[in-house]
Amino acid sequence: MRRHDLITSSVWFLIGLSIAIYAPTYGLGTPGMVGSGFIPFIAGILMCCFSAATFLNAYLDKSGIVKRIWGNIQFRNLFLVLFALLIYILLLEKVGFIICTFFLIVLLFRFIDPETWLTSLLGGGLSSILLYLIFETWLEAQLPKGFFGF
Amino acid sequence: MDFEVFSVSLIDNILMGFSITFEPFNIMVCFIGVLVGTLVGVLPGLGPAAAISLLLPTTFRLDVTSSIIMLAGIYYGAMYGGSTTSILVNIPGESSSVVTCLDGYQMARKGRAGPALGISAFSSFIAGTLSVVALMLMAPPLGEMALKFGPPEYFSLMFMGLTLIAFLSSGSMSKAMLMASFGLFLGTIGLDAMTATSRFTLGTMTLLDGVGLVPVVMGLFGIGEVLSNLEQPVRREIFKPKIDRLLPTVQDWIDSTWPIIRGTLVGFFLGILPGGGAVLSSFASYAMEKRFSKSPEKFGTGMIAGVAGPEAANNSATSGAFIPLLSLGIPGTAVMAIMLGALMLHGIQPGPLLIKDHPNIFWGVVTSMYVGNVMLLVLNLPLIGLWVRILKVRYSILFPLILVFCLIGSYSLKNNIGDILIVVIFGVIGYLMRKYEYETPPLILAFVLGNRIEVSLRQSFLLSDGSPLIFFQRPISLVFMLVAAFLLVSPMIPAIKKKKSVLDDKQIL
Numbered sequence: 001m002r003r004h005d006l007i008t009s010s011v012w013f014l015i016g017l018s019i020a021i022y023a024p025t026y027g028l029g030t031p032g033m034v035g036s037g038f039i040p041f042i043a044g045i046l047m048c049c050f051s052a053a054t055f056l057n058a059y060l061d062k063s064g065i066v067k068r069i070w071g072n073i074q075f076r077n078l079f080l081v082l083f084a085l086l087i088y089i090l091l092l093e094k095v096g097f098i099i100c101t102f103f104l105i106v107l108l109f110r111f112i113d114p115e116t117w118l119t120s121l122l123g124g125g126l127s128s129i130l131l132y133l134i135f136e137t138w139l140e141a142q143l144p145k146g147f148f149g150f
Numbered sequence: 151m152d153f154e155v156f157s158v159s160l161i162d163n164i165l166m167g168f169s170i171t172f173e174p175f176n177i178m179v180c181f182i183g184v185l186v187g188t189l190v191g192v193l194p195g196l197g198p199a200a201a202i203s204l205l206l207p208t209t210f211r212l213d214v215t216s217s218i219i220m221l222a223g224i225y226y227g228a229m230y231g232g233s234t235t236s237i238l239v240n241i242p243g244e245s246s247s248v249v250t251c252l253d254g255y256q257m258a259r260k261g262r263a264g265p266a267l268g269i270s271a272f273s274s275f276i277a278g279t280l281s282v283v284a285l286m287l288m289a290p291p292l293g294e295m296a297l298k299f300g301p302p303e304y305f306s307l308m309f310m311g312l313t314l315i316a317f318l319s320s321g322s323m324s325k326a327m328l329m330a331s332f333g334l335f336l337g338t339i340g341l342d343a344m345t346a347t348s349r350f351t352l353g354t355m356t357l358l359d360g361v362g363l364v365p366v367v368m369g370l371f372g373i374g375e376v377l378s379n380l381e382q383p384v385r386r387e388i389f390k391p392k393i394d395r396l397l398p399t400v401q402d403w404i405d406s407t408w409p410i411i412r413g414t415l416v417g418f419f420l421g422i423l424p425g426g427g428a429v430l431s432s433f434a435s436y437a438m439e440k441r442f443s444k445s446p447e448k449f450g451t452g453m454i455a456g457v458a459g460p461e462a463a464n465n466s467a468t469s470g471a472f473i474p475l476l477s478l479g480i481p482g483t484a485v486m487a488i489m490l491g492a493l494m495l496h497g498i499q500p501g502p503l504l505i506k507d508h509p510n511i512f513w514g515v516v517t518s519m520y521v522g523n524v525m526l527l528v529l530n531l532p533l534i535g536l537w538v539r540i541l542k543v544r545y546s547i548l549f550p551l552i553l554v555f556c557l558i559g560s561y562s563l564k565n566n567i568g569d570i571l572i573v574v575i576f577g578v579i580g581y582l583m584r585k586y587e588y589e590t591p592p593l594i595l596a597f598v599l600g601n602r603i604e605v606s607l608r609q610s611f612l613l614s615d616g617s618p619l620i621f622f623q624r625p626i627s628l629v630f631m632l633v634a635a636f637l638l639v640s641p642m643i644p645a646i647k648k649k650k651s652v653l654d655d656k657q658i659l
Binding site for chain 1: 154207208210212314322324325327328329332333335342344345347349350371373378381382510517544545546547549550551553555557558559561562565567574577578581585586588600603605607610612615616617630632
């Protein structure tokens, strides 16, 4: 029995089931005129079938191999990166691209696999300006300016 | 079409292609593409799919031919670059270069790093060039044939493609099909193209246009890969081999000639298959060389055939992979799915009409591959020292830049903060998929093809007045459906199941 597959296939089954239940609200149509909900409905049903097959495979597995999927993981790094990205998303339009990007890069340089403060500050400054030049000046992407106007 | 007419039009088209490729701007983007590709290949932790998706937004201001020339350059350039790290530091820069570690690194340890790098570059060049010739000869007739396809044939072809990808996936087929189903669902989010009904948009404007390809691939391949690399500290031990002579000896050439030829053929044909790609080709080539060798027991101890064959195969596969994309509009790998997305973002509808309606794109891109292969040969051999130095760039410097590029790249498409959130969400999904061994290619392919699968299914039902028998009454469609059905039931056939599990466990090594 592969425990991790039992758990993940159950999650996928629930997602597939939700899709299959919700899709008919868009209309399944008739055989000659397929409705908007038909393909999502089929996709949901297929997800249920294949997750059930995965569950069954995992349940019947007799290899006895136990994988430690979450062993020796540096959770601090993962959570710090995700937290930083979420803060970045929240502040980007309010504070502006250059300042937000500068602080994000400095934070990632300095606190994940620590670089010196000098490298972090220089790296943050140079890369945020370079990215601004690439996207705003060259690609005319209209990056968020924030309340400082840049 | 008789042979003479075919030859004349082929020569005309090749000349037209070269005239496009040799435009100074296209030469420059081709050079940038192969340079970035080699860099991506050299740097472990950044694959060609991630690199292409990262650079996709930078191509929006380019002409479509120049964009595809650059993106294609990244793809085959990465195949060249990946071997450098495999040989010198026993770390494959690319998954398709994993096999090269086995004998390449052993050659380096025996003081033969130079010939290993040399034969790797030469075999890549030879295979790359030969496979481009095959691509040129095969794609146009296939495209002509596909003009006869109607919606049922297209639906069956895409269905077969997805099952083939799931079948050839390295892990569980049910998981791969599960991912394909999820991808199909993702492709339906947004406004229905036929009835304008908004589906699964959660009331947001961001999802009204559907989930964007760029945020999804940047999340799955870019952020997902970064998170996977950050969860455990990577400490590379760099063995410093002496590289004094890059040119292989006459004996090396004798030992490598047949492996290169066989690798080119295997790589090309496996590359055409959906899900085949460069990784499978290199493994298949290695297994084949071991079988053909008079001394298979010496494989893994520094046999030059173990470098030449797989390197030829993975390069040849990149050209093969372009065939279904450029002639049928059906991508066979995740990278080709991103290429398809790139074409669509430029307003080009890939399919059998692509070669006919946009010959400049097809012939310009194909001939640029010749030029790109020459550039790579020139780049790779003299610049080995530089690539080794680049290997020393710490990941702690690299990953913040990758992250920001992913976020801003997807924001720049529609200036929509919601797209950045999608990138992060798919980054987490991509990371979890890696952890729990769910493969990304079936998801990406089904997602990219989702809309076309839906449209062709609906059109088929309209044609048949709702009868699903239409897929079995038309001969071409029937063949595709039978192959798909066979692939779906094959895991239940014990002999095939056993063979597949042997391949999955890489016991060929």
